[in-house]
Amino acid sequence: MNQGRWWLALLCVLVSHATWAQIKVGVTLSLTGPAASLGIPERDTIALLPKEIAGQKITYIVLDDASDTTTSVKNAKKLVSEENVDVILGPSLTPTTLALLDVIAEGRTPTISLASSARIIMPMDDKRAWMFKTPQTDVQMASGIMEHATARGLKRIAYLGQADTMGEAFYAEVAKQAQTHGIQMVANERFNPRDTSVTGQVLKIMAAKPDAVVIGAAGTPAAMPPKALVARGYNGRIYHNHGVGNSDFLRLCGRECEGTFLPASPVLVAAQLPNDHPAKKAALDYIERIEAAHGPGSVTAFGAYAWDAGLLLQRAIPPALKAGKPGTLAFRKGLRDTLEQIKGLPVTNGITTMTPEDHLGLDQRARVMVKIVGGKWTLEK
Numbered sequence: 001m002n003q004g005r006w007w008l009a010l011l012c013v014l015v016s017h018a019t020w021a022q023i024k025v026g027v028t029l030s031l032t033g034p035a036a037s038l039g040i041p042e043r044d045t046i047a048l049l050p051k052e053i054a055g056q057k058i059t060y061i062v063l064d065d066a067s068d069t070t071t072s073v074k075n076a077k078k079l080v081s082e083e084n085v086d087v088i089l090g091p092s093l094t095p096t097t098l099a100l101l102d103v104i105a106e107g108r109t110p111t112i113s114l115a116s117s118a119r120i121i122m123p124m125d126d127k128r129a130w131m132f133k134t135p136q137t138d139v140q141m142a143s144g145i146m147e148h149a150t151a152r153g154l155k156r157i158a159y160l161g162q163a164d165t166m167g168e169a170f171y172a173e174v175a176k177q178a179q180t181h182g183i184q185m186v187a188n189e190r191f192n193p194r195d196t197s198v199t200g201q202v203l204k205i206m207a208a209k210p211d212a213v214v215i216g217a218a219g220t221p222a223a224m225p226p227k228a229l230v231a232r233g234y235n236g237r238i239y240h241n242h243g244v245g246n247s248d249f250l251r252l253c254g255r256e257c258e259g260t261f262l263p264a265s266p267v268l269v270a271a272q273l274p275n276d277h278p279a280k281k282a283a284l285d286y287i288e289r290i291e292a293a294h295g296p297g298s299v300t301a302f303g304a305y306a307w308d309a310g311l312l313l314q315r316a317i318p319p320a321l322k323a324g325k326p327g328t329l330a331f332r333k334g335l336r337d338t339l340e341q342i343k344g345l346p347v348t349n350g351i352t353t354m355t356p357e358d359h360l361g362l363d364q365r366a367r368v369m370v371k372i373v374g375g376k377w378t379l380e381k
Helices: 005-019 035-044 069-082 094-098 101-107 136-153 167-182 199-207 220-231 248-259 265-274 278-293 301-320 329-339
Strands: 023-029 056-064 085-087 111-113 131-132 156-162 184-191 211-214 239-240 261-264 345-347 351-352 370-373 376-379
Touching: 005 136, 023 035, 023 069, 023 184, 035 278, 035 301, 056 069, 069 085, 069 094, 069 101, 085 301, 094 167, 111 301, 136 167, 136 239, 136 261, 156 167, 156 301, 167 211, 184 199, 184 220, 199 220, 211 220, 220 239, 220 248, 220 265, 239 278, 248 370, 261 265, 265 301, 265 370, 265 376, 278 301, 278 345, 301 345
Parallel strands: 023 056, 023 085, 085 111, 111 131, 156 184, 156 211, 211 239, 239 261
Antiparallel strands: 261 370, 345 351, 370 376
8 A cells, every 4th residue: 555545544544533432412402483482591501511521522413493393303303314413402392302202213312302291201112212301290390289289278270281292291280180189170271382362261261260270381472371361350379380480481471470380490599499409509500600601690490401411411421432432323322221320410400310211310309389579480488
């Protein structure tokens, strides 16, 4: 072999090794559309995640799914087939996540969703074996609402939720928990996140005379129901689900959300938590980092979910590298296996302990009841 060919061969080996050595993280988020208030802080947080773990360069490929299931699937196919990513972070929503189950299972690509529904990871099967998540489940949050309502003697409850899989899943858990706690479900209404009015639904709910209304919606569209309820003179209790944990929701809902409640991520009230709360240290660390980059008040529950996904990867990647090199099925499978073996990892929502049957790993300490007071999140003691 002449010297020119020798150098060309060496260059090809070096380029191949450099490409092989990097870990590619695919990201698909709702950066536009109705759920943009979730996806944007998640994107901003992913920009703060490590660019190197265990000596391996980390490359993040971020795509916008526009809060749309069809686009979410296209993004996942691109990330798996064209980009050959080792892991996917996202999507932001339950519908856009559930739509990916076939794609990630066929591509055998571990995925950490930033969406809420327990249906994302349950019941465990061959498809969900590749799916993990960081947000609390709707099961955990619905039980928190009903425990709070029961303690205050509420007997009749209504539901107003989004007309999608998230809204349906949250209703199912709210109804189940209501029955368990002896609370009567007196109305059940839906709206589309792109609707401009929920007056008809609100009138039906008020005619049923509930003691409380549970709103199952995410992002800024979730501000529409409480505003309509207050405008029509409703003076009962209003509960949100945990899909409203950001300042955009507070700003848009304004005084109409004053005094309303939600089961929320501890990160929203981290400074108010007792010092022995398992989420406090990690939550305060995340708040310091995100506010240094984006200013005071930039913390959101959704950004924290992305941060927790990053903490999971930092724990799982080093042992996964023993199974294979980045870019290979052996590494992806090793990463999947090490994710479900994580034990006792402090995150902004508490302590994560995964098992083959539980791809979330959070207990009830991952939720706190929060009240909106003076346009701010306040911990219910």
